[in-house]
Amino acid sequence: MVGNKATATAVKLARVQVASAFPVTPQTTITEYLSDMVANGELDAEFVNVEGELSSQVVVQAASRVGARTFVCTSGPGQLYMHHPMHQTSDNRLPVVMATVHRGNKGMMPDHTDLMSQLWTGWMQFYVEHNQEALDTCLMAYKIAEDERVRLPLVFGYDGYVLSYTAEPVEIPDQDEVDDWLPPYKAMPSILPDEVLPENLGGGSGGGDPQERWKKHHEAIVNAKDVIIEVNESYGKTFGHSYGNGLIEEYRTEDAEAVLVAMGSLTGTARAAIDRLQDDGLNVGLVKLKCFLPFPKEDFQKIGKKVGAIGMIDRNVCLGHGGAAYTQIRNAIYDLEERPSVLEFYAGMGGKEVRVDDVYKVGEKTLKAAKSGGVSTSTEWV
Numbered sequence: 001m002v003g004n005k006a007t008a009t010a011v012k013l014a015r016v017q018v019a020s021a022f023p024v025t026p027q028t029t030i031t032e033y034l035s036d037m038v039a040n041g042e043l044d045a046e047f048v049n050v051e052g053e054l055s056s057q058v059v060v061q062a063a064s065r066v067g068a069r070t071f072v073c074t075s076g077p078g079q080l081y082m083h084h085p086m087h088q089t090s091d092n093r094l095p096v097v098m099a100t101v102h103r104g105n106k107g108m109m110p111d112h113t114d115l116m117s118q119l120w121t122g123w124m125q126f127y128v129e130h131n132q133e134a135l136d137t138c139l140m141a142y143k144i145a146e147d148e149r150v151r152l153p154l155v156f157g158y159d160g161y162v163l164s165y166t167a168e169p170v171e172i173p174d175q176d177e178v179d180d181w182l183p184p185y186k187a188m189p190s191i192l193p194d195e196v197l198p199e200n201l202g203g204g205s206g207g208g209d210p211q212e213r214w215k216k217h218h219e220a221i222v223n224a225k226d227v228i229i230e231v232n233e234s235y236g237k238t239f240g241h242s243y244g245n246g247l248i249e250e251y252r253t254e255d256a257e258a259v260l261v262a263m264g265s266l267t268g269t270a271r272a273a274i275d276r277l278q279d280d281g282l283n284v285g286l287v288k289l290k291c292f293l294p295f296p297k298e299d300f301q302k303i304g305k306k307v308g309a310i311g312m313i314d315r316n317v318c319l320g321h322g323g324a325a326y327t328q329i330r331n332a333i334y335d336l337e338e339r340p341s342v343l344e345f346y347a348g349m350g351g352k353e354v355r356v357d358d359v360y361k362v363g364e365k366t367l368k369a370a371k372s373g374g375v376s377t378s379t380e381w382v
Contacts, residue, residue: 076103109351308370
């Protein structure tokens with residue numbers, strides 16, 4: 001099945017009760033699949049048609065507040081239009097799950113700038129490699145977001161066209177097994193955690209600390225790593241699919257002198273390049289960055305102690321600043337006594353094709369930096 005159908009199938013398996021979306025390419029067929037499922041009785045849910053993405057986010061906010069399991073989806077400019085209410089969804093600690101089918105901000109083709117533009121909205125962010133992972137991650141997302149230790153919204157993204165409209169083999173878990181693993185959502189007694197006191201919610205007007213809600217929100221995202229790891233392991237034992245430790249997934253990194261880091265569908269291309277590099281005697285490994293928020297800082301610190309260089313392949317750029325993941329990796333390893341080189345490679349922007357040969361060359365350059373000694377940095381457009 002195509003990626004959008006894999007996502008819609010996961011929504012059905014999760015027994016979502018309220019879904020809302022406005023069709024936008026390349027997300028559109030998710031709304032069509034869900035509408036059909038509701039109309040023909042496959043999915044017992046309300047699918048709310050709206051006039052735009054801002055409204056779709058507000059609909060699932062309201063439904064989540066009163067105890068419904070919810071789903072929303074978008075792409076590109078729709079993601080940007082949804083920006084404002086996304087802040088309130090996370091601030092109110094609502095476990096909404098969203099799929100973002102990547103479409104760049106400078107055209108119709110995919111890159112990660114749509115979802116990366118939402119880094120400050122307070123949502124957990126995952127990036128998936130293939131259609132099986134889209135289905136699996138959607139189901140895991142509910143288990144993570146609804147955990148009482150987390151209670152935060154979660155968005156998972158996958159590359160438009162590359163996955164959304166491309167068919168791949170997907171194993172569909174049995175509904176009864178999903179029901180046992182993912183019980184119905186139990187609404188919390190309050191829309192905010194008990195430890196956030198009412199006097200701290202009015203911008204300081206009540207005499208409390210206006211920063212308290214920011215502090216608690218930040219801590220909740222950071223502390224969600226343990227739950228993510230637990231859920232990934234549990235899902236693997238139950239359904240046979242897991243993805244590294246749930247935060248990152250390493251590929252052929254044993255005794256590697258350098259590693260490349262990739263996100264989304266580019267990871268599949270990178271795997272083939274790593275195989276060629278190692279066949280040619282070049283000891284370069286691969287790290288798939290699955291969970292971007294919370295960022296797996298500790299994992300990259302462990303990796304940074306073992307290799308001489310890290311080459312980050314970013315499918316995004318914060319203009320005038322740099323790639324989001326590249327910046328986070330450099331921040332993560334800053335406190336290491338001996339730091340590896342960190343190289344930045346921009347690739348796949350605006351849907352530009354990235355070939356195995358391209359990633360092979362990235363691997364060669366990263367390995368060269370590892371062997372050169374000292375700490376070096378570079379930036380290159382692939």
